[in-house]
Amino acid sequence: MHLTLEFGGGLELLCKSVKIHEVDVDTKSGEDKLTMKDLLSWIQANVIKERPEMFMKGDSVRPGVLVLVNDCDWELSGNLDTTLEEKDVVVFISTLHGG
Amino acid sequence: MDSTNIPDTFDGIISEIEELKAQKQVLEDRIRLLQAQMEETTSNLTEGDFVGNGSCCPLVRPGNAVVDNGLTPEMIYRYSRHLLLPDFGVEGQLKLSESSILVVGAGGLGSPVALYLAACGAGCIGIVDNDIVEINNLHRQIIHKETFVGQSKVKSAADACRLINSLVKLVEHNEALSPTNALGIVSKYDIVVDATDNLPSRYMISDCCVLLDKPLVSGAALGLEGQLTVYHHNGGPCYRCLFPTPPPTAACQRCSDSGVLGVVPGVIGCLQALEAIKIASAIGEPLSERMLIFDAMSSRIRTVKIRGKSAQCIACGENAMITKQSFQCFDYEKFTQSPMSDKGRPKLGLIPESAEN
Numbered sequence: 001m002h003l004t005l006e007f008g009g010g011l012e013l014l015c016k017s018v019k020i021h022e023v024d025v026d027t028k029s030g031e032d033k034l035t036m037k038d039l040l041s042w043i044q045a046n047v048i049k050e051r052p053e054m055f056m057k058g059d060s061v062r063p064g065v066l067v068l069v070n071d072c073d074w075e076l077s078g079n080l081d082t083t084l085e086e087k088d089v090v091v092f093i094s095t096l097h098g099g
Numbered sequence: 100m101d102s103t104n105i106p107d108t109f110d111g112i113i114s115e116i117e118e119l120k121a122q123k124q125v126l127e128d129r130i131r132l133l134q135a136q137m138e139e140t141t142s143n144l145t146e147g148d149f150v151g152n153g154s155c156c157p158l159v160r161p162g163n164a165v166v167d168n169g170l171t172p173e174m175i176y177r178y179s180r181h182l183l184l185p186d187f188g189v190e191g192q193l194k195l196s197e198s199s200i201l202v203v204g205a206g207g208l209g210s211p212v213a214l215y216l217a218a219c220g221a222g223c224i225g226i227v228d229n230d231i232v233e234i235n236n237l238h239r240q241i242i243h244k245e246t247f248v249g250q251s252k253v254k255s256a257a258d259a260c261r262l263i264n265s266l267v268k269l270v271e272h273n274e275a276l277s278p279t280n281a282l283g284i285v286s287k288y289d290i291v292v293d294a295t296d297n298l299p300s301r302y303m304i305s306d307c308c309v310l311l312d313k314p315l316v317s318g319a320a321l322g323l324e325g326q327l328t329v330y331h332h333n334g335g336p337c338y339r340c341l342f343p344t345p346p347p348t349a350a351c352q353r354c355s356d357s358g359v360l361g362v363v364p365g366v367i368g369c370l371q372a373l374e375a376i377k378i379a380s381a382i383g384e385p386l387s388e389r390m391l392i393f394d395a396m397s398s399r400i401r402t403v404k405i406r407g408k409s410a411q412c413i414a415c416g417e418n419a420m421i422t423k424q425s426f427q428c429f430d431y432e433k434f435t436q437s438p439m440s441d442k443g444r445p446k447l448g449l450i451p452e453s454a455e456n
Contacts, residue, residue, distance in 0.1 A: 008394065009324060010352065019397075054350060064346025066390070068403045075406035091403070093392060095342060098321035098354040099208035099296040099364055 001025050001034050001086055005047065009094030011065065014055055015047050023047070036067070037080040039090065055092075066093045121246040128262060136265060169193045174266065178220055191380035192220060196266075198379035199223035201288035203276055203304055205256040206230070207354065207364030208294035208318050208371060210242035215372035217260035217267050221379065224260060225288055227272040228252045229440075239354075239361035275440065276300065278427050281307040290375050293317040294368065298351050299431035299439045305330055305338030309415045310423055314378050314385070318371040321352055323360055325367035325393040328386050328405065329374055331415065335387035340409040340416075345435040355441050363395050 005021040012019045025042050027034050040056065048055050054062065060080060061067055067074040068091040074082050084090070106112050168189045175182065178192050200221050202209050205228040216224050230252045232243045240252075247255035257269040272284055276295075285291055285307050293304045293315055301317065308315040314332035319325065331337045354364075370391065377383045391402045413420045421429070432438055 008392065009326070010322070010350070010357075019394075051349075054347070062346060062350070063344035064342060064350050066341070066403075066405070071401060071403040073403065073405040076404065093326075094350055095346065096319035096321045096324060096326050097296065097298045097301060097351055098357070098359060099204055099206055099294050099319055099367075 001027060001084065003039070003084065003087070004089045005043065006089065006091040007093075008091065009096055011055065011092050011094045014051055015049055021047060034084045035080065036069070036074060036078075036082040036084065036090075039084060040080070061092065064095050066095065067091070068093065118246060121244070125244075125246060125258075132262065132265065170196070174220065177264075177266070181219070186382055187380060191382050194380040195376060196220050196222045198290065199225065199288045200290045200292060200375050200379065201225040201227065201285060202292045202294055203227045203300070204294035204296065205240070205242065205252040206236065206294065206296060207239040207320060207359065207361070208368040209256065209292070210240045211365050211368035212292050212294055212318075212372045212375070213256050213260055214242055214263065215369060216375060217264045217269075219372070219376055220264065221267060221376075223268040223270065223288075225270040225272055225284070226253050226256050227274065227276045227284060228256075229273060229275040239359060239364050241361075241365065276304065277439075278303060278429055278431065282311065282423060282426065285313060286311050288313065290378050291315045292371050292375050294371065296353055296355075297439055297441075298345060298437045299435045301338055302345070302435060303429075303431045303439075306414050306421050306426055306429070309337050309419075310421065310426055316371050316374045316378070318364075318367040320364035320367045321354060321359055322357055323363055323395040325363050325395075326390060327367055327370050327374070327393070328390040329378070330387075332378065332385055332387045334408060336406060336408045337412060337415045339414040340407075340412045341405060343409070343412065345437075348436045351435070351437045353441060360395060363393070366393055366395075 002024050005023055007015060007019055015021070025034060025039060028038065037059065040061065044052055044056055056062060069077055069082055069084070070089055106115055170189060170193060174196065181187050181192050182189055198221055200216055202212050202224060205213065205226050209226065213224060213226055232247045232250055232252050232255050234248050237243060237245065242256045242259045243252065244255070251273050253271045253273045257271045260267060260269050274280060276284065281303060291304060291308050291313050293301060295301060295304065305315060308331050315330040317330055317338065318327045329335065374386055377385050388405055388407055389402050390405050391400060393400050408415060410417050
């Protein structure tokens with residue numbers, strides 16, 4: 001499944017300062033769908049290069065990270081159970097506090 | 100400055116002369132403004148309200164004579180370009196001129212917020228900050244002038260606003276906003292703009308706005324990115340609905356640690372002023388339940404849909420636990436494991452101390 005992943009608000013520093021990643025993620029054998037839960041573990045294994053604790057906590061993202069699936073907060077689509085589709089855009093944004 | 104103390108070095112003397120000249124300029128500007136005001140008020144008494152001056156724009160006299168629509172002739176002339184806007188017009192200007200807006204933080208975000216609110220004619224602007232102006236603030240905190248280095252940011256910001264628009268009432272809160280004074284200060288205003296630079300203040304301001312039922316225009320900027328949203332407005336979420344648990348301290352970077360390109364908070368601050376004006380004048384769709392994300396490097400602005408109000412939120416949910424009493428004792432620094440002020444933090448050590456003075 002082809003997805004566009006974007007990291008912002010400093011999270012890109014965890015993946016060699018690359019903000020946009022075009023990726024192909026294999027779905028689990030026997031299944032044709034991919035959930036956000038699956039995607040997070042795939043990202044943890046394949047995209048995050050350092051300080052994984054700055055991206056995840058438990059089986060979800062750490063506090064202070066907004067997850068957007070096609071420009072919409074994943075809280076509105078089922079959080080970890082959100083089902084992804086081909087060519088979806090998933091954005092991870094760390095909230096900023098500076099000014 | 101001690102007037103008897105002559106600097107040792109030639110450079111010191113030159114720089115003091117420059118500083119004094121700049122201060123003199125500020126005073127002269129103020130005198131001119133006051134004289135102009137006095138002249139206009141005097142002639143207003145003798146000549147009546149409206150006098151043509153031969154140019155394409157009528158010379159409008161100030162004064163408190165309120166015409167039918169509630170705006171004075173001076174306001175009609177000053178805000179004429181606003182009044183021409185069908186979506187804003189007299190009604191929008193009138194509502195804006197009756198609104199009071201609190202700007203928390205007179206830094207990179209607060210600078211354009213206060214400048215635009217003053218220029219556009221908000222009725223009353225309160226500014227809260229307890230910092231002093233430093234030379235390394237000036238690349239982004241555009242409201243402050245070199246002559247104000249070492250002086251209070253609130254005073255500097257309020258004076259800058261007064262020079263732009265003497266019709267606006269400015270209130271200087273030269274103190275840090277804290278749980279003990281926040282309810283008292285915020286209760287005097289209709290709208291709050293969060294232009295602070297730290298996490299505990301963001302939680303505190305959001306909780307305070309929920310308790311007092313005030314809309315909150317929240318902006319943040321760091322490095323080359325910015326974020327903007329409106330909390331607790333039209334049934335939308337508060338800061339805690341979005342971020343019930345604070346992030347780890349390692350994720351709480353500040354401009355003083357990580358850097359920021361000057362214009363980035365400028366962009367976000369301008370948008371905060373815009374949202375505050377929209378709310379004050381009741382036009383358009385404020386950025387509630389949505390977040391604007393600005394990426395300076397790719398010149399991209401995306402607006403995303405964010406969750407609504409959370410029923411479980413401890414600040415604004417069905418069984419909210421934060422009360423006016425508990426708020427005043429809540430330790431926001433402990434909650435976020437992060438300080439409200441970066442005073443007393445070790446210096447970056449990028450350059451020798453001598454060069455910083």
